[in-house]
Amino acid sequence: MAGNECRRWHGTKRLCNIGDNPANPTLCTQGGCSMCSILRTSFKVAKANVSGRIFHRFGKGIYVSSTSSKAYNYASNGGLASQYSMIMLTNVIVGQGHKLTQDSQRLTGPPVGYHSVLEEVAGSLVYDELAVYNDDAIRPSWLVVYKY
Numbered sequence: 001m002a003g004n005e006c007r008r009w010h011g012t013k014r015l016c017n018i019g020d021n022p023a024n025p026t027l028c029t030q031g032g033c034s035m036c037s038i039l040r041t042s043f044k045v046a047k048a049n050v051s052g053r054i055f056h057r058f059g060k061g062i063y064v065s066s067t068s069s070k071a072y073n074y075a076s077n078g079g080l081a082s083q084y085s086m087i088m089l090t091n092v093i094v095g096q097g098h099k100l101t102q103d104s105q106r107l108t109g110p111p112v113g114y115h116s117v118l119e120e121v122a123g124s125l126v127y128d129e130l131a132v133y134n135d136d137a138i139r140p141s142w143l144v145v146y147k148y
């Protein structure tokens with residue numbers, strides 16, 4: 001368990017054409033382009049959940065899933081004209097994961113003695129999710145670009 005690292009999917013918003021042309025992988029500097037922000041400086045809990053979504057199933061954390069279609073639900077092009085979409089494959093340190101099967105929207109971290117929250121499929125949760133609350137627990141590792 002100690003130091004256990006997993007690969008999980010993450011979807012986010014992009015406002016530029018990063019990923020559309022592999023020959024031009026230039027990151028943009030638009031404040032709202034979460035994709036470029038994450039690629040430039042990795043994940044920041046302080047910037048998590050600022051996409052306008054009100055509902056945070058397990059509080060203010062960084063969410064990933066083993067189910068790519070779950071990440072796809074959070075991938076958006078923000079009105080950008082593109083025939084592509086993209087999701088990230090991340091490396092995330094799970095540590096001791098606290099299992100939950102019900103929403104707990106006021107969480108700001110896992111309970112004492114745990115490092116992450118594991119949301120198991122049950123009740124209103126259709127796909128598994130994993131939430132971490134520490135910037136250093138997660139890194140983007142791969143981008144998957146796909147056509148609609």
Ligand SMILES: [Zn+2]
Binds near residue numbers: 016029036
């Ligand atoms: Zn961008």
